[in-house]
Amino acid sequence: MCGIIGILGRGPVAEQLVDSLKRLEYRGYDSAGVATLEGDHLDRRRAEGKLKNLEKRLAQQPLSGHAGIGHTRWATHGKPTESNAHPHATDNVAVVHNGIIENFRELRAELEKQGARFASETDTETVVHLVNSYLLKGHTPQQAVAASLPQLKGAFALAFLFKGHGDLLIGARKGSPLAMGYGDGEMFLGSDAIALAPFTDTISYLDDGDWVEITRGSGVIHDVSGAVVKRDVLKSGASSFLVDKANYRHFMAKEIHEQPEVVGHTLARYVDMGTERVMLPARLPFDFNDIQRISITACGTASYAGFVAKYWFERFARVPVELDVASEFRYREAPLRKGDLAIFISQSGETADTLAALRYAKSQGAHTLSVVNVPTSTIARESEIVMPTLAGPEIGVASTKAFTCQLMVLAALAIAAGRGRGELSEADEAKLVHGLVEVPRLIAAALTTEPQIEKLAREIAKSKDVLYLGRGTSYPLALEGALKLKEISYIHAEGYAAGELKHGPIALIDETMPVVVIAPYDRVFEKTVSNMQEVAARGGNIILMTDAKGAEEATVESLVTIIMPDMAATFTPIVYAIPVQLLAYHTAVVMGTDVDQPRNLAKSVTVE
Known part of the structure; x- marks a missing residue:
């Protein structure tokens, strides 16, 4: 979702703020802005669109303050205009905000009665006027924030800058992530470790309900009751990652090509390749x-990783699996047996619906296990067991390497479950692990299909609709392929179980309809061929x-026909994900879309 950065610096901070915001572009955004404090003067610069527009504005109208906050906005309330861009401010206080204030209408109506004048359509502006109302009554900044936070309903991360307080930042979180960074005579706030990586590798994550008052010498954290608390000080590895495109045109292309390496790293974390044991x-x-019973909950691409894992757990461990999208699971009050296992999958570890589902499962007495790419994230910290993927920062909004690393972790876990339940012998385990060990090499082989797929993409780009078909574990991959194409090329696509074709979707097929069939030679291959014949008979x-x-x-x-490397059928989804991703990527390139930051999407969805 939105990106937040705050700096109490030793010199002018505007350039640092913008540089840090560039590291948060992967979250998706449609406008950006910064505010700084110079003496008693609070000033801001905002711009619609990309950060280059904000940089132009700052070049024309520089800011020289030594304390500041910055923001990349993904619109939730109000269009992506300059007036709706953050920071929002009064004469006394400026704020940046990630999340949604659910009761902003009621708050706004009351504040307008008190004389507040609003300049935007956003929910965020209610926060700045609410805090300002307490400042006008003589409250200190700390008192004003402490009085305001209990009145805010929703999920949010906030960073405040106050007129006349050049050595103070205040941050707060409820649902949305926020971290404090420690420097030498300077301090920082940020949405995540990547935002803070240029300045420090020493960070503390705020817990849910915390707020923090930061000076250049310290950070004092208060919990939801207002009591001063200590949070762990961690060493972040984010600064060691080179978050750039290298020689690739887009981050997504780079991340697709990183998969042999990162899937291999993940494999090494969960498998003893010498003994072929999990x-x-x-x-x-x-x-x-x-x-x-196992319950698997996730959103978007992560839910399709869970769908594949459902097949694996039921086959290897003979344990029934329920799969839910988190936005449905969190509200339907599903009955969970105390002591059963609930698995939650999230790239960011901050997905709001998945986090809410996790908390529900904990309340029901289920064991909670998370598969996340950020091991210090909220979902990871609140899970009983954490199984991190080792994908590294994934900048492209459309998930690629995180998906295949999730599959690798889930495959290892499913094998462990099979061994633990006595459904797999040592020989079975060795055979399956041997198949996993081959996967990084097979992914590298799959990447060699790229020239053929790039050529094919020129034809797909002419289409208005595309169908994806698959059976068994290829069915979730068909769903993922359709999602990828929709996400970044904006071509309508649908994924179906191949056997369902004649139950409705076949009506869509004509000579203009491309039909992508994912069909490794396995025990259901002949059945899939019969579905292909139905497509061919209708000109698809x-x-x-x-x-x-x-x-x-x-x-x-x-x-x-895209020829994939020969492999055992069990783990084909991890390898066949590559041509699916490449087809979506190259089609989007032909279409001229913003591949890394597709419209209307955000990398980390921290609101409902």
Whole structure:
């Protein structure tokens, strides 16, 4: 979602604020702004669109203050205009905000009665006027914030800058992440460690309900009751990552090509490749034999990783699995048996709906396990067990390497469950682990299909609609392929279980319809071929993703056949994700869309 940065510096901070905001571009945004304090003068610069527009504004009208806050906004209330851009300010206080204030209408009506004059359509401006109302009554900044926070309903992270207080930043969080960074004679606030990486590797994450008063010498954290508390001081590894495109045109392309390496890193964390055994990084606080049901909850691409894992858990461990999208699970009050296992998957570890689902599962007495890419995130910190992916920072909004790393972690966990329940022998485990060990190499082989896919993308870009079909574990991948194409090319696409084709979707097929069929040569391959024949009979253009054996055995002529490396069928989704991602990427490039930051989307969805 939105990106926040705050700096109490030793010199002018405007340039530092903008540089840090650039590291937060991966969150998605439609406007940006900064505010600084110079003496008693609070001033700000805002711009619609990309950060280059803000940089132009600052070049024309520089800010020289030594304390400041900055923001990249993803619109929730009000259009992406300069007047709606953050920071929002009165003469006395400026604020930047990530999240949604649910009761802003009631607050705004009351504040307007008191004489407040609003200049934007945003929910955020109610916060600045609410705090200002207490300042006008003689409260200190700390008192004003402490009095205001209990009145705010919703999920938020906030950073405040106050006129006449050049050595003070105040931050607060409820639901949305916020971290404090420690420097030498300077201090920082940021949405995450990546934002703070240029300045410090020493950080503290605020817990839910915390607020913090920061000076250049210290940070005093208060919990939701107002009591002063200590939070862990951590060393972040974010500064060690080079968050740039390297030689690639887009971050998404770079991240697709990083998958052999990062999936390999993840594999090494969970598998002893010498003995071909699964080696989970943490001792589990339960016995898999005591687990009667597994619940998997996630959003978007992560939910499709969970869908694939459902097949694995049920096949390897013979344990029933329920799969939910978090936005539904959190409200339907699903019955959970105390002592069963609930798994939560999130790249950022901050997804609001997934976090709410996690808290519900904990309240029901379920064991909670999270698969996250940020091990210091809120979901990770609140989970009983954390199984981190090792994808590194994923900057492109459309998830690629995080997805395949999630699959690797879930595959290892499913094998461990099978062994724990006695459904897999040592020989079975060794065979499955051997298949996982081959995956990084097979991903590298799959990447060699890129020239063929790049050529194919020029044809897909002419289409208005695309269907994706798959059976077994290829069905969730069909859903993911359709999502990827929609996300970044804006072409309408749908994924279906191949066997469902004749139950409705076949009505859509004509000679203009590309149909992507994901069909490794496996035990359901012949069934999928029969569905391909139904498509061909109606003039559909088949794009077949299969292996050499599948290409040989397919009796249907395809527009294009993308030959994947030979491999055991069990873990094909991890490898076949590559051509699916490449097809979406290159189609989007042909379409001329903003591949890394597609319209209307955000990387980390920290509001409902």
